[in-house]
């Protein structure tokens with residue numbers, strides 16, 4: 001579903017991704033870990049077509065939606081309008097299917113997105129991405145700044161969509177415990193290069209990964 | 220008293236024309252972040268076009284609409300120059316629109332000469348509460364009111380209008396959901412051209428317009444837009460009306476030669492007060 | 506080494522020109538020097554403080570009126586010429602304290618507004634001579650030496666250009682100058698790294714005003730009269746065109762830009778004066794040139810003419826060396 005080969009992306013003279021190769025199969029849930037500045041968001045933006053690769057290839061096998069880092073809502077617009085604009089590509093302007101999925105959003109529909117709590121905003125971002133009826137969802141930092149129960153709730157939704165609709169997910173996370181729980185496979189990105197990849201179980205057992213990503217995590 | 224009322228209504232009409240110019244500035248600035256220096260040019264182009272079309276014998280109505288459409292086209296072309304190329308910064312775009320304004324001088328002089336031109340509008344006048352008002356002034360007020368209502372409906376109620384607002388609200392997010400922000404920017408420039416053109420068509424029958432009238436128009440329009448921090452249409456409208464009334468009163472009561480100073484002084488004071496309320500650093504993101 | 510030789514060559518040509526040019530060519534040469542003086546300031550302001558001034562003509566006018574009023578009041582011309590940049594810089598300081606809290610387009614419009622207000626006032630006030638302006642300004646003189654010829658003004662002008670360039674060079678090379686470079690790219694970053702952004706911007710603004718004031722002072726002695734009509738808004742735009750063409754923040758670029766635009770406009774003017782050309786040809790041609798050059802350079806040579814040419818040359822030199 002996602003097929004990245006030898007991808008190089010740079011900002012001016014600074015190279016953010018160097019020869020990254022990565023695949024996510026149809027219906028798979030894959031995690032991408034890495035420290036700050038590793039290039040995770042750069043990869044996410046490139047997959048979404050917002051950045052142009054310097055070299056290498058990116059092929060996406062279906063409609064892709066991105067939940068960007070830091071929610072990135074339209075703060076001046078209502079939740080309903082945020083959702084409606086999420087359907088810009090698909091032409092779906094009626095948010096009711098998303099309300100069925102996330103009933104809480106129906107209650108918030110008339111509120112301005114800018115005044116919502118972090119968890120509510122992430123839910124709107126999630127709903128907005130689902131408005132384009134994606135086959136692949138790239139989630140950049142699902143848990144960023146959220147309470148564990150809110151994260152768990154959203155993660156459960158992801159798992160459910162994956163099971164029931166076969167939604168393919170690339171989950172970018174700092175919280176490795178959450179990532180390993182949700183995804184069977186994971187990549188570790190450091191300084192723009194893939195340094196490790198493999199089964200979540202294996203990676204969780206890898207002492208280097210464990211010390212870097214599981215050591216300080218509180219769950 | 221009736222003199223006061225006449226000045227007030229005249230002032231409101233002048234303010235309405237300023238408001239139309241200013242709203243064009245606001246629309247373009249909100250969507251693209253660019254302050255369009257050529258905004259006054261659109262009014263001049265439309266006014267001169269209208270005078271020619273009427274002179275060629277085209278009927279009223281058709282001439283005005285055609286002139287406004289030409290201004291919208293001018294807006295689109297300005298947009299293409301200012302934001303059509305990737306990576307043009309907002310300040311570079313301002314300089315480009317400045318260049319477009321000067322280029323328009325050359326074109327306008329070739330086509331229409333450098334002397335002011337006028338055009339007939341609605342003739343006659345009516346008496347309101349003992350004050351005599353030109354019908355054209357009432358037309359200006361009416362059309363401006365209708366335009367602002369339509370703008371509010373467009374931005375508040377339509378999907379396209381909301382997409383334009385989205386570009387203003389968070390351009391990155393707009394791209395994330397697949398909105399072509401550059402296309403939206405061009406649309407905003409065309410709309411800005413249309414609004415400027417409307418101002419030109421309404422004002423030309425009141426005071427003759429020449430190629431370099433754009434400086435007064437843009438400076439007044441910018442002053443009004445500054446009231447609304449270049450983003451809020453309603454406050455912009457209020458600012459424009461205030462400006463129009465203040466200038467007309469000043470002229471009416473014998474300070475006519477200081478009209479421009481009043482407008483400009485007011486604008487600078489407003490800008491400084493606004494800048495004082497917010498630290499410069501946060502302004503960079505607005 | 507090459508730079509030194511080139512510099513000496515340029516200096517020699519600059520000094521030799523007044524001796525060989527006729528009066529009408531000298532007039533162009535003087536106006537070119539005056540424009541270069543103002544443009545160096547504009548380029549410094551835009552390239553180093555990241556600010557656009559659409560009202561640089563106002564400081565030019567302030568300098569001209571200051572020197573003219575003093576000279577007409579019986580003050581020795583030298584004192585008037587010294588006062589011109591001082592008064593211009595002082596006005597910039599007074600205006601700049603509130604205005605420089607504004608950024609980007611706000612400052613651009615505020616400076617434009619300032620010039621319009623100033624012109625309007627100068628056209629109405631009695632002591633500035635209204636729309637007619639001030640006339641019969643005495644010749645510039647130092648002691649018993651009187652600058653009676655155009656070539657004397659040419660030397661005076663280009664001495665001014667050299668002074669302006671020298672001052673700018675020292676400002677750029679100073680520690681604050683290096684800090685200013687950070688300012689142009691990101692004000693926020695510069696502020697958070699402890700650079701007193703506001704003060705530096707103000708100093709550069711005042712300095713650019715002083716350059717314009719000096720040019721205005723020389724201008725009033727050279728022409729012998731000043732009037733509001735000598736300082737249209739277009740003149741401020743012209744300085745921006747010159748600065749942008751030369752490459753913002755480069756001293757030589759400003760001079761190159763001023764030269765290129767002045768010669769281009771001059772050439773077009775003589776073209777427009779050919780028989781059979783319509784009467785509006787001169788103004789139309791110069792508007793068109795300013796506009797097209799400005800748009801073209803901003804879009805296609807964002808670093809300006811000089812850096813682009815220099816870049817190409819050094820690349821060529823390197824590829825030659827590599828062979």
Ligand SMILES: Nc1ncnc2c1ncn2[C@@H]1O[C@H](COP(=O)(O)OP(=O)(O)OP(=O)(O)O)[C@@H](O)[C@H]1O
Nearest residue numbers: 011014016034035036037038039040041042043069
């Ligand atoms: N717009 C930009 N311009 C220049 N450099 C950038 C830009 N965005 C990111 N970078 C640089 O690219 C590198 C990768 O950044 P990226 O945002 O992709 O990292 P990340 O893995 O998402 O980090 P984080 O965990 O902090 O979100 C960093 O060195 C960053 O400084």
Ligand SMILES: [Mg+2]
Nearest residue numbers: 040041042069
């Ligand atoms: Mg990131």
